[in-house]
Amino acid sequence: MDDLTPDDLHHLRRCVALAREALDAGAEPFGSLLVDPGGTVLREERNETSAGDQTRHPELELARWAATNVAEDVRPRCIVYTSGEHCPMCSAGHAWVGLGRIVYAGSTAQLSAWRSSWGLAAGPVLPLSINAVAPGVPVSGPAPELEVELRELHQRAAGG
Known part of the structure; x- marks a missing residue:
């Protein structure tokens, strides 16, 4: 894990707030930001799967938006x-669009362990790390400072 900067933690806290908004709206608790090279937030997204389209993950929505709205040499x-x-779906979309570093608050391994401890079945896609799907993408995370809050959101989503 790379050390996370104060700016990284600031943005990750916003992502957790977006995840809470997604959960409150009936979707799974995930939220994401796209930040330009100068540190400006270009776009925020939260999980929008509550209407039945399970591909409406915030990370993939950001990749789609960036493909149209961010110059290829800036991505x-x-x-x-x-x-x-x-x-894996979002990792692939990120790599295909050519976006840079990914910073996450909670890891796939953490989420898988939490879900297993709550007796939940595995999802329909293998729980692969970003770099197992997109080996060239720089990755930082998880953020131990946010683990308790994330676990509580996911436990609530699981009905616990």
């Missing part, structure tokens, strides 16, 4: 901050 210098490590 590798942008950072995606997210409450939870990208799933």
Whole structure:
């Protein structure tokens, strides 16, 4: 794990707030930001799966938006901050669009362990790390400072 900067933690806290908003709206608790090379937040997204489209993850929505709205030569210098490590679908979308570093608050391994401890079945996609899908993408995380809050959000989402 790379050391997270105060700016990283600031953005990750916003991602957790977006995850809480997603959960309150009936979706799974995930939130993400796209930040340009100068540190400006270009876009915020939260999970929008409550209407039945399970591909409406915030990380993939940011990749789609960046493909249309961020110059190709700028994308590798942008950072995606997210409450939870990208799933394989989102990792692939991120890599195909050519975005840069990913910083996440909670890891796939953490989420898988939590879900297992609550007796939940595994999801329909293998719980792979970002770099197992997109080996060239720089990754930082998790953020131990946010683990308790994230676990509580996911436990609430699980009905616990």
